[in-house]
Amino acid sequence: MFASLVELWKFRSLIFEFVRRDIKLRYKNSIGGIAWSLLPPLMQIAVITVMLKFITANPVQNYSAQLFVLFLWNYFQTSLNDACTSLLSNAPLIRKIYFPRLIIPLSTLLHHFFHYIIGFVFTIVYFFVLGAYPHNLRLTFLLVIPTVFFTFILCLGLSLMVSYLNVFYEDIKIIVASLLGLFLYLIPIIYPIEQVLARGKWVYTIYMLNPMSAFMVTYQRALLPAPKVLDKFDKPLASVGVPWDFFGIACATSVVIFLLGFYLFNKYQWEVVERL
Amino acid sequence: MGSGGTIVNEYPIEVNSLTKVFKVLHRERSLKAAVLKWARFRFPHREEFTALDNISFRIPKGQAVGVIGRNGSGKSTLLTLLAGIYRPTSGRIQVQGRIASLLELGAGFHPEFTGLENIYLNAAILGLPRSQITERLDSIIAFAGLEEFIDTKLKFFSSGMVARLGFAVAVHVDPDILLVDEVLAVGDANFHQKCYAKIDEFKKNGVTIFFVSHDLEAVVRVCDRVIWIDKHQIREDGKPDDVIAKYEEVGS
Numbered sequence: 001m002f003a004s005l006v007e008l009w010k011f012r013s014l015i016f017e018f019v020r021r022d023i024k025l026r027y028k029n030s031i032g033g034i035a036w037s038l039l040p041p042l043m044q045i046a047v048i049t050v051m052l053k054f055i056t057a058n059p060v061q062n063y064s065a066q067l068f069v070l071f072l073w074n075y076f077q078t079s080l081n082d083a084c085t086s087l088l089s090n091a092p093l094i095r096k097i098y099f100p101r102l103i104i105p106l107s108t109l110l111h112h113f114f115h116y117i118i119g120f121v122f123t124i125v126y127f128f129v130l131g132a133y134p135h136n137l138r139l140t141f142l143l144v145i146p147t148v149f150f151t152f153i154l155c156l157g158l159s160l161m162v163s164y165l166n167v168f169y170e171d172i173k174i175i176v177a178s179l180l181g182l183f184l185y186l187i188p189i190i191y192p193i194e195q196v197l198a199r200g201k202w203v204y205t206i207y208m209l210n211p212m213s214a215f216m217v218t219y220q221r222a223l224l225p226a227p228k229v230l231d232k233f234d235k236p237l238a239s240v241g242v243p244w245d246f247f248g249i250a251c252a253t254s255v256v257i258f259l260l261g262f263y264l265f266n267k268y269q270w271e272v273v274e275r276l
Numbered sequence: 277m278g279s280g281g282t283i284v285n286e287y288p289i290e291v292n293s294l295t296k297v298f299k300v301l302h303r304e305r306s307l308k309a310a311v312l313k314w315a316r317f318r319f320p321h322r323e324e325f326t327a328l329d330n331i332s333f334r335i336p337k338g339q340a341v342g343v344i345g346r347n348g349s350g351k352s353t354l355l356t357l358l359a360g361i362y363r364p365t366s367g368r369i370q371v372q373g374r375i376a377s378l379l380e381l382g383a384g385f386h387p388e389f390t391g392l393e394n395i396y397l398n399a400a401i402l403g404l405p406r407s408q409i410t411e412r413l414d415s416i417i418a419f420a421g422l423e424e425f426i427d428t429k430l431k432f433f434s435s436g437m438v439a440r441l442g443f444a445v446a447v448h449v450d451p452d453i454l455l456v457d458e459v460l461a462v463g464d465a466n467f468h469q470k471c472y473a474k475i476d477e478f479k480k481n482g483v484t485i486f487f488v489s490h491d492l493e494a495v496v497r498v499c500d501r502v503i504w505i506d507k508h509q510i511r512e513d514g515k516p517d518d519v520i521a522k523y524e525e526v527g528s
Contacts, residue, residue, distance in 0.1 A: 017400035021386065028388050096380040097401055098360035171307040270363045274298060 004266065007100050014099055018107035023114055037115040038122055041074045048190050057232040060192055065132060066227055069189055069219050071119035072148065076155050076212065077180045079112040083159030084166050084173045091276040101269045102262075105159040113152065120144075123223070136224050140242055143222035146251070151215050154254035160261030167272045187213045194229040194237040208243060211250035211257075218247045288453055288484045289335040289358065294367035296328040296353055327353040329508040330367070335501075340475075340485040342499035342516065344492065344523055350508045351488045355379060355457050358486060373452025373484075376402055380457075381442030387431035391422055394430050395445055402449045412448045419470065420444035440467055447474050453484045472497065492520055 008015070027033055049064040060066075083105040087094065090104050127133040166172040188196055188207065197204040207213050220226075221242045229237045300323040328350045335341050343351050356362050357369060359377040384401045385394045395416055399409045417426055420440045430438065454475075475498055478485060489495050495502060495516060502519040504512040512519045 011403075013405045014400045014403075016406070017397055021389075021397055024393070025386070025388060092380075093384045093401070095356075095361065096383045097377060098375075099401065099403075169307045169310060273361060 001262065004100065004102065004262075008102065008106075011099055011103060015103050015107050015110065018103065019110045019114065022107065022111035026111075026115075034118055037118045041070045041119060044070055044074070052190065058230045058234065060227050060229050063192070063227060065127070065130065065224055066192065066220050067189065068123045068126075068223065069216050071116060071123060072151060072219055073184065073187070073189060073212075073216065075112055075116035075119075076151060077184075078115075079109045079155050080158055080162065080180060081173070081177055082112065083108045083155075084162045084176050086159075087163050087167050087272060087276065088170075094273060095276055101272070102160070102265060105163045105265075106156065109152065109156055109159060116148075120148075127223070132224060138225075140222050143218055143242065143247075147215050147219045147222060147247075150251045150254045151212075153258045154211055154215075154250075157254065157258030157261035160258075160265040164265050164268050164272050167275055183212065186210070187216055189216055192227055192229045193217050193240050194226070197240055198231065198237045208246035209249065211253045214243055214246040214250035217243050218250075286336060287334040288337050288372045289333075289486065290368075290370040291334065291358075292332050292368040294328055294331040294354075294357065294369060295326070295365050296350075296357060296362065297365040298325045298327055299323075300325050326508055328357070331505075331510055332367075333503060333510065333513060335484055335486070337484055338479065338482040339501060340479055340487060340499045342495035342502045343486070343488045343505060344490070344495060344502060344520070345505035345511075349505045351505055352379075352457060354505070355455055355486065355488055359455055371453065374403060374450065375453045375455060376446050376449050376451035377455040378443070378446050378457060379455065381439050381446065383442075385430055385438065385442065388429060390429055391417075391420075391426040391433070391441055394441065398442065398445045399449060402446060404449045416444045416448050419447070419474075421467070436464065436467075443467075443471060447478075451478075451483060453486065454478060455486045457488045458490065492524075496520065 030036060045064055045067045048067055052063060053059055086104045086108045087101065094101060094104070124133070162172050162176050187210065196207050208217070217240065226239045226241060231237055331354065343354065345351050356379065357364055358371060359375060359379060360371070382394070382398055384397055386397065389397065395413065396406065396409055400406065417423055422437060422441060425433065425437065475485065485498065487495065487498055499516050502514065502516045503510055504519050504523050512522055
């Protein structure tokens with residue numbers, strides 16, 4: 001593993017060029033520029049906000065601010081989807097020149113990370129404009145850094161697995177895309193985690209064992225205080241703070257998934273090249 | 277082998293009993309195919325294809341070696357193995373130094389990028405850091421003879437122009453070893469002249485060249501030694517004139 005990391009470091013300028021290429025390609029022939037990095041998640045936030053207003057019995061006040069976690073979820077989703085097909089779409093290059101193949105999924109993730117950063121900066125600015133900041137800016141804000149970092153690690157681990165598997169079985173990309181679509185609803189984003197907890201402790205536990213749930217809740221709590229959630233009789237539900245225990249478990253899970261992905265990718269990368 | 281202390285680098289390319297076997301699998305990449313195979317309880321016997329069978333040679337520093345042989349004899353597989361893209365099934369390959377593999381000119385070129393952007397991308401793929409690319413930019417553009425078009429998108433280039441740009445970048449990465457696969461058959465006479473001049477310059481500077489071609493004239497012109505691969509094995513290995521004479525005798 002150490003040797004692969006050293007090799008990756010030697011190829012860092014290539015990683016940089018690939019990321020640069022992808023970012024440039026995204027904005028080629030478009031006048032919207034980086035505004036297009038923001039639009040899809042913002043549209044999603046708007047749609048979900050309106051939807052919640054109509055279908056929820058007792059909508060949470062200012063819930064749209066909590067929905068800004070979608071920037072991180074979208075980062076995860078688009079990265080994983082793109083990484084899945086990354087080896088196949090770069091096949092002509094991989095078959096002709098040697099470089100560590102891990103660079104391909106890695107640079108795909110870094111490219112999407114760039115768009116996430118734009119979204120993150122937008123979130124902060126928006127919260128100031130909204131008046132939520134600075135008085136809600138607390139020390140827990142720093143939790144954003146490990147949350148984003150471990151989300152990246154988790155995403156990289158999963159990307160390494162699905163990218164090589166997709167070379168053998170192209171069904172993988174459809175399965176991954178469908179599961180990601182499903183997981184948007186299995187993760188407490190469009191409804192507050194408090195409502196999950198209200199269903200019972202064990203439901204909450206199962207939810208939070210999913211590392212993405214733990215990351216999303218931690219991210220929300222890092223940015224803003226927990227929302228006041230009321231049930232249909234206007235009684236406040238038990239509040240959920242920073243889920244330290246589940247956050248720890250999620251970080252450990254991410255590292256395990258990353259190591260597994262790294263191991264599998266390295267094991268099969270030579271077979272992959274011959275199958276491209 | 278010849279690895280006494282101080283002369284480690286005397287043979288930048290050493291190949292010992294190299295064998296490469298490809299598994300010929302169904303092209304279909306789907307779970308359905310895998311499940312069907314599994315459902316049949318037994319995998320249909322995997323066909324195997326031996327592309328290279330027990331090949332050994334070593335190349336001293338600065339030698340230009342031509343590889344000839346019919347289509348499908350294993351020449352390109354050998355080159356791909358030397359470039360480190362495939363792993364040998366058995367045997368050993370040792371390659372020391374920076375390799376520029378011209379298995380394809382302009383690897384990674386993107387049609388939506390300008391000539392300039394593609395120079396950076398392609399040079400990075402060939403292993404040159406950005407600062408060094410900037411240093412060599414003028415020289416690369418001049419070599420390709422594309423001063424006027426460098427800010428034009430690649431999709432508007434003619435195929436000859438694309439090839440010239442690809443070759444220009446490749447020869448500017450300062451390789452120790454140059455792997456060339458049938459790529460010099462592009463461009464006009466003037467550009468050919470430039471390519472061969474560059475290759476002569478490489479030879480003078482001690483660059484080891486591995487040259488795969490069907491163009492026997494080019495092989496004679498460039499190479500000091502010729503390896504003839506026939507039916508996945510080395511048939512002859514020696515002076516260009518001798519090997520080519522035998523090759524032509526058999527009839528290609």
